[in-house]
Amino acid sequence: MVDITLRVNGATRTGSPEVRKTLADFLREDLSLTGTHVGCEHGVCGACTVILDGRAVRSCLMLAVQAAGSDVTTIEGLAADGEMSTLQQAMWDSHSFQCGFCTPGFVMQATAFLGDHPDADERQIREALSGNICRCTGYQSIVEGVLLAAERNRERS
Amino acid sequence: MTAIAAERYTGASIKRSEDPRILTGAGRYVDDIKLPGMLHAAFVRSPLAHARVLSVDASAARELPGVVAVLTGADLDAMTVPAPDPLLAMFGGSGPMPEFTLLATDKVRLVGDPVAIVVAESRYIAEDGCELVEVEYEDLPPVMSAAFALDPGSPPLFANLGNNVARPLSRKEFGDVAGTFAAADRVMDFHVDVHRHQNVPMEGRACIASYDAELGLMTVHAATQSVHITRNGIATRLGMDADKVHVLAGDIGGSFGLKIGASREEQAVAAASRHVGRPVKWVEDRGENLTVSGQAREESFDIRAAFGDDGVLLGLDVRMVIDTGAYPGMGGLVPSIVEAMLPGPYKLAALGFESTAAITNKATYVAYRGPWASETFIRERILDVIAKDLGLDPVEIRLRNVAARTEPPAMMITGRPLAGVTTRESLERVTQLVDYPAFRRRQAQAREQGRYLGIGVATFIEAAPGPRGPEGGLGMESMRLRLEEDGIVALFTGQMPHGQSHQTTLAQIAADEFGVPFEQVRVVVGDSAVVPFGLTGGSRSATMTGGVALHGTRQLKAKVLDFAAHLMEASAQDLVITDGNVWVRGDPESAVAVSEIAARAAAGESDGDVDAELEVEASYDGGQGGWSGGTHCAIVDVDVETGIVKVERYIAVEDCGALINPAVVEGQIRGGVAQGIGAVLLERSAYTEDGNFQSATFMDYLMPTACDVPRIEIEHLQTVPLDADVNFRGVGEGGMIVAPPTVVNAIEDALEPFGVRIYEQHLPPARILELIAAVRPRTGAGTGPGRLPGRAGQGPRRC
Numbered sequence: 018m019v020d021i022t023l024r025v026n027g028a029t030r031t032g033s034p035e036v037r038k039t040l041a042d043f044l045r046e047d048l049s050l051t052g053t054h055v056g057c058e059h060g061v062c063g064a065c066t067v068i069l070d071g072r073a074v075r076s077c078l079m080l081a082v083q084a085a086g087s088d089v090t091t092i093e094g095l096a097a098d099g100e101m102s103t104l105q106q107a108m109w110d111s112h113s114f115q116c117g118f119c120t121p122g123f124v125m126q127a128t129a130f131l132g133d134h135p136d137a138d139e140r141q142i143r144e145a146l147s148g149n150i151c152r153c154t155g156y157q158s159i160v161e162g163v164l165l166a167a168e169r170n171r172e173r174s
Numbered sequence: 175m176t177a178i179a180a181e182r183y184t185g186a187s188i189k190r191s192e193d194p195r196i197l198t199g200a201g202r203y204v205d206d207i208k209l210p211g212m213l214h215a216a217f218v219r220s221p222l223a224h225a226r227v228l229s230v231d232a233s234a235a236r237e238l239p240g241v242v243a244v245l246t247g248a249d250l251d252a253m254t255v256p257a258p259d260p261l262l263a264m265f266g267g268s269g270p271m272p273e274f275t276l277l278a279t280d281k282v283r284l285v286g287d288p289v290a291i292v293v294a295e296s297r298y299i300a301e302d303g304c305e306l307v308e309v310e311y312e313d314l315p316p317v318m319s320a321a322f323a324l325d326p327g328s329p330p331l332f333a334n335l336g337n338n339v340a341r342p343l344s345r346k347e348f349g350d351v352a353g354t355f356a357a358a359d360r361v362m363d364f365h366v367d368v369h370r371h372q373n374v375p376m377e378g379r380a381c382i383a384s385y386d387a388e389l390g391l392m393t394v395h396a397a398t399q400s401v402h403i404t405r406n407g408i409a410t411r412l413g414m415d416a417d418k419v420h421v422l423a424g425d426i427g428g429s430f431g432l433k434i435g436a437s438r439e440e441q442a443v444a445a446a447s448r449h450v451g452r453p454v455k456w457v458e459d460r461g462e463n464l465t466v467s468g469q470a471r472e473e474s475f476d477i478r479a480a481f482g483d484d485g486v487l488l489g490l491d492v493r494m495v496i497d498t499g500a501y502p503g504m505g506g507l508v509p510s511i512v513e514a515m516l517p518g519p520y521k522l523a524a525l526g527f528e529s530t531a532a533i534t535n536k537a538t539y540v541a542y543r544g545p546w547a548s549e550t551f552i553r554e555r556i557l558d559v560i561a562k563d564l565g566l567d568p569v570e571i572r573l574r575n576v577a578a579r580t581e582p583p584a585m586m587i588t589g590r591p592l593a594g595v596t597t598r599e600s601l602e603r604v605t606q607l608v609d610y611p612a613f614r615r616r617q618a619q620a621r622e623q624g625r626y627l628g629i630g631v632a633t634f635i636e637a638a639p640g641p642r643g644p645e646g647g648l649g650m651e652s653m654r655l656r657l658e659e660d661g662i663v664a665l666f667t668g669q670m671p672h673g674q675s676h677q678t679t680l681a682q683i684a685a686d687e688f689g690v691p692f693e694q695v696r697v698v699v700g701d702s703a704v705v706p707f708g709l710t711g712g713s714r715s716a717t718m719t720g721g722v723a724l725h726g727t728r729q730l731k732a733k734v735l736d737f738a739a740h741l742m743e744a745s746a747q748d749l750v751i752t753d754g755n756v757w758v759r760g761d762p763e764s765a766v767a768v769s770e771i772a773a774r775a776a777a778g779e780s781d782g783d784v785d786a787e788l789e790v791e792a793s794y795d796g797g798q799g800g801w802s803g804g805t806h807c808a809i810v811d812v813d814v815e816t817g818i819v820k821v822e823r824y825i826a827v828e829d830c831g832a833l834i835n836p837a838v839v840e841g842q843i844r845g846g847v848a849q850g851i852g853a854v855l856l857e858r859s860a861y862t863e864d865g866n867f868q869s870a871t872f873m874d875y876l877m878p879t880a881c882d883v884p885r886i887e888i889e890h891l892q893t894v895p896l897d898a899d900v901n902f903r904g905v906g907e908g909g910m911i912v913a914p915p916t917v918v919n920a921i922e923d924a925l926e927p928f929g930v931r932i933y934e935q936h937l938p939p940a941r942i943l944e945l946i947a948a949v950r951p952r953t954g955a956g957t958g959p960g961r962l963p964g965r966a967g968q969g970p971r972r973c
Contacts, residue, residue: 037298051206052199054427056376057460061872064376092199105197109189112837115845116673117196118376118427124197140973143880148970150872152376152428153673155844156880158837 021085025050026094034081041065043081044091052092052121056150063149066122067091073129092121095128103169104128108162115153122149127163135170137163183682183692187837190678191692192671195425202424204380204397209453212382213242215443216300216456218290218307219466220282223318223535223865224331225311227278227289235292235306240299243450244307245442246290247277254445257410259435259502272332272502272533276411276438276445282311283331283500284535285867286466291442293454316535316865320474320497323532331500331533340498341506341531346513348587349524354489358480362560366552369936370472370497370859371852373542374877375672377427378458379467381440383408383447392419392444397426399434399670400709401702407436408444423700426672430849431504431541432468433672434711438501464870468540469859472497473508473548479556480524485564485571487557489524490516494548496531498539505539506531511546517586518553519597519635519803520575525587535865541711543846544636544907547914551935554632554915558922559931568919569605569631573598576633579894583641593641593800594894597633600805600827603889604631607825608807621927626812627822628924632915635803638713638830638904639796641896648796651718652706655684655730657788659776661754661769663688663695663727668708669719670699674842674906676715679834680723687727689751690768706791713904718796720834721900726792733788738771740784798896802903804828806847806916812924814946817939819855819921821884828908829891831901836890839905844886846909852878853910854917858936881973 018033025048032047039058044050044067053076056064060078067076068090095102101109104127114120123146130137130145137145142163143156151159195201218230232244245253254276262271277288292303317323317331323338330337355361382395392414398404401421409419426433436444439456447454458467473496480489494512498505509529516525561571576597577584583593608629617627639648654666663684669676681695688695699705708719731751738756739746742764750759757765772788780786809823826843833839856876860868869875895901914935921942922932930945937945 035298045205046208049208050199051203052201054203054377055205057872059460059871059873062376062460062877096198101194101197109193109197112187112190112841114193114196115675115841116376116428117192117201117425118203120196120201121199144973145970147879147881147973150376150877150879152374152430152849152877153845154841155848155883155886157844157883157885158841160880 019082021082023084023086024088026090026097032081036080036082038081039077040079040081040084041076044076050091050093054118054121056119061150062119063126064119064122066125066149068125068129073126092124095124102128104131104163104166107166107169111158111162111165113154113159113162119149119151123151123159131163131167131170135167137167139164182686184686184834185832186835188678188682188692188835190675191681192675192677203377203427204382204395205457207382207395209382209384212453212455213293213295213450214297214300215291215293215446215454216297216304217288217439218292218304218309220278220285220287220289222282222311222313223285223316224283224314226281226314228310228312230290231308232290235303238299238303238306240295241292241303242295243293243446244290244303245446245449247275247279250277250442250445251275251279253449254411254441255413262502270335273334274332274501276442281314284466284537285865286462288439288442291446293446293450318534318536318861318863318865320495320532320534323534324495324530331535338533339530340502340533341509341529343528343530345526345528347526349489351489351491351524351526354524355480355491358488359483360481362479362563364477364479364556364559365933366475366477366555367934368471368473368548368551369934370469370536371857372464372469372859373430373432373540374463374875375428375430375432378460378463379433379437379440380457381443382453382455383444384453385448385451387451390418392448394419394421394444396421396423397433398423399429399672399711400668401670401700401705402668402707403435403709405702408441411441412444412448421702423670426670429672430543431545431711434541434709460872461870464875465867466537468503469499469537470539470542470545471548475548475552477552477556479560481560483564485561485566485574487520487522487560487575490522491526492516494529496529496539497534497536498531499534499536501538503538504541504545508545512549514588515546515549515637516553517588518550519577519592519595519633521577521584522587536861537859543849544911547911550632550634550911551915555918558919569601569610572601572631572633576601590643591641594896595635595801595803596829596891596893597635597803597805599891599893600803600829601631601633603827603891604805604807604825607827607887607889608809613809626814626924626927628810628812628920628922629807630916630919630923631805631807632912632919633803633805634908634912635801636713636904636908636911638802638906639717639799641801642796642799648799650793650795651708651722652791652793653719653722653726654706655726655790655792657730657734657772659772661694661767661772663690663730664698665695665723666698666705667719668706669715670708670710672710674710674715675835675838676719679838680719682834683720683723684727687724688731690754694754713802713906716830716834716902716904717799717900718794720902721797722792722794724899725794726790729790729792730788733785733790734771737775737780737784737786737788738766740781741771741774741779742766797900800831800896800901800903802828802830802905802908804891804908806912808916808920810917810920810924812921812942817942819937819942821851821917824884825887826909827889827891828905829893830905831903832892833890834902840888842905843888843909846907847886847913848878848883849910850913851883851917854914854935854937855882856938881971
């Protein structure tokens with residue numbers, strides 16, 4: 018066990034995970050943030066994506082102890098005040114998802130991507146999402162949700 | 175809530191009520207549940223495809239701190255009773271059933287076969303414990319192909335069967351097969367292979383079993399398509415009364431046919447919980463999911479087709495062999511459905527069909543989205559080959575064969591009426607949308623520049639639920655409906671949605687029928703003690719559950735109006751409900767909220783003449799039913815240097831009758847098509863000749879990504895209402911059924927300058943290059959080596 022302190026969704030959190038515990042398991046089990054999903058545990062499906070120090074990372078490929086001192090945002094941190102983010106709202110409006118299991122990974126990946134690429138076109142969005150697997154939708158509705166969010170962000174600014 | 179232009183919710187793309195929770199991380203999947211004192215399970219699994227188990231030594235694992243119990247196959251055999259697969263028990267298997275134990279005892283029959291379960295304080299420790307279990311095996315020759323399995327010399331997987339035949343060869347004939355073939359202008363022979371691939375829901379199998387010894391009650395949190403079939407599977411195996419097993423289900427991360435009933439692992443978890451007296455959680459990891467959860471579709475067909483010089487298909491004579499893998503599952507049931515559906519929407523004078531099912535040392539055959547889909551693949555594939563033989567266009571040969579819509583409807587040669595089938599309309603519409611002549615010109619120009627474009631079409635019909643036939647019914651669907659005392663219209667359904675959006679779509683139907691806002695309807699699922707028996711599967715819910723929701727709401731409303739009439743001192747016939755208010759027709763001043771009626775009923779304001787129990791039990795027989803169906807069209811660009819196929823455009827013209835929620839329907843179609851594209855271009859459950867499983871990670875089993883699946887254009891036909899009230903038809907499986915032949919037909923069209931003919935379904939780049947190099951029709955051979963191209967690494971890539 019190692020004592021760690023990190024910021025999660027804007028709050029300081031502490032824990033004592035085993036060294037071998039993944040960040041995904043630490044978030045889900047120790048911090049009860051079960052919105053982050055574990056889909057493959059080998060870094061391909063992207064369901065476990067969180068934003069760590071501003072970048073989308075796979076929390077199944079990272080140990081909790083490696084996240085000590087970092088600033089982590091999970092899906093629970095996007096609508097912290099009860100109001101969905103622009104992206105979440107756009108994805109709801111676009112019927113982006115079906116079963117919902119891959120959803121947190123796509124939402125976090127797209128949140129990080131749109132932050133860096135507010136003017137992304139469809140092809141760029143598809144490339145940005147191509148490291149996340151969805152088995153239900155065929156992706157079109159997800160891409161449309163991201164495009165809609167980008168458009169709304171531009172209108173606002 | 176979306177502002178709704180239309181007066182009705184039904185037919186509009188209402189935003190899903192499921193989405194606020196799943197978009198904010200508030201969904202509740204099995205792995206999200208934490209019970210007090212909960213333990214975690216992991217399985218010791220066989221590294222060999224076929225071997226005798228000589229000994230299992232769990233002593234070191236039992237001593238590991240944190241390990242609470244290790245149960246071997248023998249331990250579990252002593253605490254459970256033999257039981258059939260719950261799905262087979264429901265639908266009935268044919269022939270003698272193989273005998274085997276819950277976990278392996280005497281032998282293992284596939285890589286990943288469970289040998290022992292380790293229960294520990296954490297999943298990490300449980301997996302440590304698995305490493306310490308010593309199992310001694312003695313190799314047996316693996317049976318890795320259906321052909322070897324059907325050889326009487328192959329070593330039987332199950333001693334009591336004495337061979338590896340899951341379904342003895344049987345033959346049926348419809349129409350005059352011999353006469354039709356004798357009289358035909360032409361007869362052609364084909365051998366077609368469909369490769370093994372699998373469901374791969376993003377959430378694997380998972381359950382938590384929690385046994386209360388004092389109550390004798392087993393509570394199971396399950397990821398399942400039916401809480402009742404799971405309940406029955408666990409109760410039977412544990413020797414418990416079904417009403418002592420309580421199955422709960424929340425959000426489920428996809429299934430596509432995989433999660434029906436209770437698997438051997440889930441039954442073992444329940445037995446382990448009863449043994450240790452604490453809750454036990456098991457969540458399948460991706461390696462387990464790919465290796466042992468189940469696989470589908472490994473089938474081969476010898477086909478003889480009789481047809482006229484004019485391209486009219488007269489007769490088919492088909493021999494089907496299905497590789498059902500190691501343990502009994504759905505595989506033995508599939509050939510009968512393939513047989514029934516093989517004629518599709520076409521006139522066919524005669525069909526001979528024989529089939530057999532083989533047992534091999536591979537993962538068990540499970541249902542996967544349109545399990546009988548090979549009927550469409552082989553039919554649509556050979557139509558294209560025949561068209562080329564005759565110099566006909568693929569669209570033209572289909573138009574010449576499709577059954578005309580007549581009254582009474584034409585009958586499929588296998589027995590069902592083709593009522594309301596709009597294949598011709600969908601074919602014609604697809605060719606308009608794609609501008610077929612313009613594509614042929616573009617294709618010719620591209621070929622001159624060394625670019626190989628191809629177009630493919632394929633048609634299908636899906637019995638969702640199927641027409642009411644001469645034999646009558648379509649089965650039944652039940653629902654309990656209740657006006658709760660706060661005015662909520664509650665629908666209790668046995669449907670167990672895992673992405674299908676039933677909590678939205680059923681509420682749309684009920685809100686319209688009752689006259690309350692959408693938000694005033696609650697759809698209750700996932701509790702075996704509360705909901706009626708049901709199963710989400712077979713694309714049945716649109717018609718069957720949509721229908722029972724409509725008729726049940728009508729019954730409940732009549733009951734509510736009777737009670738309201740008593741309160742409002744009016745005649746029930748004069749009352750209407752709109753916007754959640756009951757009022758006397760023509761007198762808006764008289765409005766009383768439905769919630770007030772409900773509260774007063776709950777408070778017992780009844781003089782005894784009128785029933786204040788505002789609840790009904792409804793059932794529905796499918797009404798007139800009907801077919802879903804349509805035509806899909808793909809345009810592909812094949813790079814003949816690399817073998818890479820790009821799907822440039824994809825169009826679906828579909829007829830699923832009246833749409834409940836167009837966005838939900840289109841999501842089902844696109845998702846199915848994506849799986850079909852993946853099946854052709856990427857996915858394969860691959861074994862070596864000695865039985866090693868080669869695609870146990872997502873680096874080896876390649877799933878389609880946002881770069882592989884194109885925009886899918888959809889147009890809906892809503893041509894022929896058959897029923898007075900319910901014309902919703904299912905669309906769950908159609909995309910997955912028809913996309914593989916659509917894409918393969920397009921690839922063959924692209925490669926026409928090489929004279930390539932394709933008789934298989936899996937076409938990764940290496941295989942495309944082999945086909946071009948061979949430049950001759952393949953008949954009789956099995957699937958080639960088709961080495962899987964590994965994915966370069968994790969994370970985003972270039973589209």
